[in-house]
Structures are given as structure tokens and as C-alpha cells.
Amino acid sequence: MKTEKSSIFRPDLASLKVTFLVLSGCSLMCVASAIDPLRAANRICGRTVFDWKVVSLDGKSASTTSGLPVSTNERFDPATAGDFLIIIGGFGSRSALSPTDLAAFKRGAGGARAVAGIEAGTWVLAQAGLLDGRSATTHWEDLEDFATTFPDIDVRPDRYVIDGKAVTAGGASPG
Numbered sequence: 001m002k003t004e005k006s007s008i009f010r011p012d013l014a015s016l017k018v019t020f021l022v023l024s025g026c027s028l029m030c031v032a033s034a035i036d037p038l039r040a041a042n043r044i045c046g047r048t049v050f051d052w053k054v055v056s057l058d059g060k061s062a063s064t065t066s067g068l069p070v071s072t073n074e075r076f077d078p079a080t081a082g083d084f085l086i087i088i089g090g091f092g093s094r095s096a097l098s099p100t101d102l103a104a105f106k107r108g109a110g111g112a113r114a115v116a117g118i119e120a121g122t123w124v125l126a127q128a129g130l131l132d133g134r135s136a137t138t139h140w141e142d143l144e145d146f147a148t149t150f151p152d153i154d155v156r157p158d159r160y161v162i163d164g165k166a167v168t169a170g171g172a173s174p175g
Helices: 030-045 099-111 121-127 140-149
Strands: 016-022 049-057 086-088 116-120 160-161 166-169
Touching: 016 030, 030 049, 030 086, 086 099, 086 121, 099 121, 099 140, 116 121, 121 140, 121 166
Parallel strands: 016 049, 016 086, 086 116, 116 166
Antiparallel strands: 160 166
């Protein structure tokens, strides 16, 4: 009998291990809006509440839409995805993952307590089948295409959606 891992939304004194998988072509604002609140929470709490790392598919810096690179700690490894796996993608990253990378992402997500897609990162979650039968959102410019492409997902025009262990955000601010 498989037991459910505890929700990341319940109080826990252990640091939450967060992996940010950043795809080239994402918005710098999405990256900053996702990571900086964790830094602030750690400072305010006076301890490491969130322990994060930033990774890419190849271990190299990811180039953002503004041309500024996002430094990464390492190449994405599904075995070390942590408690919360968050993928951040942009308009050019709908199909950024090869079938091999998509399978690795799905393995990493399976071991995580929660998984999230920010902006076009939601497309990756959907392509991996992680949103089937769930409610989700994506960037407002992509909502119609997303709903047409993934009919098994209850697509909502909300800024963010939390459905079970899946979190989706339409862009930087809701991220």
C-alpha cells in the first residue's frame, strides 16, 4: 500500500528542499518572483525554511528573454529533485524537453511532495501527464491553446491554481 507524502502546505520544521528547473527562454521576472520570496522568508524566520537550488537541463546557465543568464547549480537530476520541483518556462519553451528529458522530469516529479509549473512550465507538467484530471492555469496568452491541446485538464483563467500536489501559475506575480 502506497502512502501519501505529507503536503508542503502543512507546518514542518524541516527545511523544504526546492529545485527550480529553469528553461532557456523564460522570463527573468518569473525566476526572481519565484526565488526571492523564499530568500526573504529565510531572512525573516532567521533560519533556512527553504533550501533551494537552480538547475537547467544541461547544467549550463539558462538564457532569459531579456538576454540575462540565470546561473545554475547543476544539471537536472530526477533523483535529487527534492520536496518541491518547480519548472519555469517561457513562450519558447512549450516543447523544450526532449522525450528523454520529459521522462526524467516525470521521475523527479514523482518523488517530490509537490510540483509546480510557472508560465510555460505548466506545458511541461501537462506533457508529462501530471495535470490530467486536475485543474490548472497557464499564462493568459496561452489559455485557449493550452485548453485545446490538453482536453483532460480543467483549464482555469485564474492567476494560479493549486490542485493536490500540482501548482500552476500564469506568470511572474502569481508565481
